[in-house]
Amino acid sequence: MLLPELSRLLAASTIARRDHTATLLLNGEVLVTGGTDINVNPLSSADLYNPATGKWTLTGSMSEPREGLTATLLPSGEVLTAGGSADGGRCVSSAELYNSSTGQWTPTGSMTQPRCGHTATLLPNGEVLVAGGVEALIDTPDTPATFATAELYNPSTGTWETTGSLNTSRASHGAVLENGQVLVAGGYHNSSTEFFAGLASAELYDPSQGSWSITGSMRLALAPSTPVLLANSDVLVANDAQFYHPVIAAWVNTGALPKVARAPGKASLLQNGNVLGSGTVCNYSGCGHVPVSACFLYITSTNSWSVAGSMNHPRVGHTSTLLPSGKVLVAGGYSRVLGGGITVLSSAELYTP
Numbered sequence: 001m002l003l004p005e006l007s008r009l010l011a012a013s014t015i016a017r018r019d020h021t022a023t024l025l026l027n028g029e030v031l032v033t034g035g036t037d038i039n040v041n042p043l044s045s046a047d048l049y050n051p052a053t054g055k056w057t058l059t060g061s062m063s064e065p066r067e068g069l070t071a072t073l074l075p076s077g078e079v080l081t082a083g084g085s086a087d088g089g090r091c092v093s094s095a096e097l098y099n100s101s102t103g104q105w106t107p108t109g110s111m112t113q114p115r116c117g118h119t120a121t122l123l124p125n126g127e128v129l130v131a132g133g134v135e136a137l138i139d140t141p142d143t144p145a146t147f148a149t150a151e152l153y154n155p156s157t158g159t160w161e162t163t164g165s166l167n168t169s170r171a172s173h174g175a176v177l178e179n180g181q182v183l184v185a186g187g188y189h190n191s192s193t194e195f196f197a198g199l200a201s202a203e204l205y206d207p208s209q210g211s212w213s214i215t216g217s218m219r220l221a222l223a224p225s226t227p228v229l230l231a232n233s234d235v236l237v238a239n240d241a242q243f244y245h246p247v248i249a250a251w252v253n254t255g256a257l258p259k260v261a262r263a264p265g266k267a268s269l270l271q272n273g274n275v276l277g278s279g280t281v282c283n284y285s286g287c288g289h290v291p292v293s294a295c296f297l298y299i300t301s302t303n304s305w306s307v308a309g310s311m312n313h314p315r316v317g318h319t320s321t322l323l324p325s326g327k328v329l330v331a332g333g334y335s336r337v338l339g340g341g342i343t344v345l346s347s348a349e350l351y352t353p
Contacts, residue, residue: 016346021071022319034066038344042067060104068116083115091116109159119175128153164211174224186224216250239263255304261294266320288338
């Protein structure tokens with residue numbers, strides 16, 4: 001039986017980057033922007049991937065570099081980027097819009113406070129919910145407390161307004177729209193008494209009420225891989241090998257992951273309803289948890305996992321984007337070998353189911 005494969009693209013991205021964003025545009029192209037380079041410098045540049053040609057081209061740059069930003073496709077076809085850090089330290093409140101027709105960015109209203117490591121979720125009414133985050137990317141005990149605050153972006157006015165706050169402040173969490181509500185799960189919590197305390201808790205935002213309610217907690221306290229809304233309205237968190245079941249408001253285990261690597265850090269829903277997991281590290285004694293190329297496939301009909309071939313380059317901190325063709329574009333990220341330094345990647349690959 002032939003496994004689905006990952007094939008290296010003929011062209012690499014114009015710029016090596018990690019921890020960036022990737023947004024599928026209405027015209028089928030993919031906008032990649034932000035993140036950091038090999039020297040951990042935040043980037044303002046942006047690339048476009050054209051699936052028809054398999055090529056990358058530079059497009060307009062954001063007005064300032066952004067690490068820890070969010071990017072959201074609006075119903076208008078514009079892309080809203082918000083927050084992030086321009087210098088690897090203090091975060092910004094500014095936001096800007098990308099116009100795919102002109103390839104240019106224009107400023108829009110600023111958030112009510114600076115944020116990095118927040119989430120941004122497009123609501124059914126066209127507004128964007130931004131929740132949580134932190135005001136600085138400083139890994140010391142002096143790191144500012146995480147935020148519980150949330151706010152809404154109105155594309156019609158280009159302005160932000162506050163909405164109900166989370167029950168628990170958090171950053172580097174996951175968020176997904178589920179049955180008209182926003183499910184937020186995991187992340188970490190900073191306070192005057194806690195430093196990078198992992199969270200397993202989850203909450204639901206009700207847009208009609210502008211408020212949050214606590215729901216069932218995940219099995220593990222972690223920063224979840226991209227939560228994936230399945231066809232049956234369950235929400236899969238690949239690196240916890242669990243899914244949220246909205247009917248019982250609880251998390252249910254999936255089948256066990258194959259023991260060839262640790263759980264994947266990225267996940268993309270395929271057109272057939274299954275989920276591709278990528279971005280894993282080794283799991284044997286003494287391996288140093290370096291990135292490996294192994295990928296996994298979650299099969300929804302059997303609630304089980306299988307090996308889904310291997311990437312050409314081991315990588316984590318990349319993006320994984322489902323294309324209109326049904327293929328998945330994996331781009332950028334970083335790799336390293338045991339005892340060696342980090343290599344930030346410009347390469348990209350296509351997964352063919």
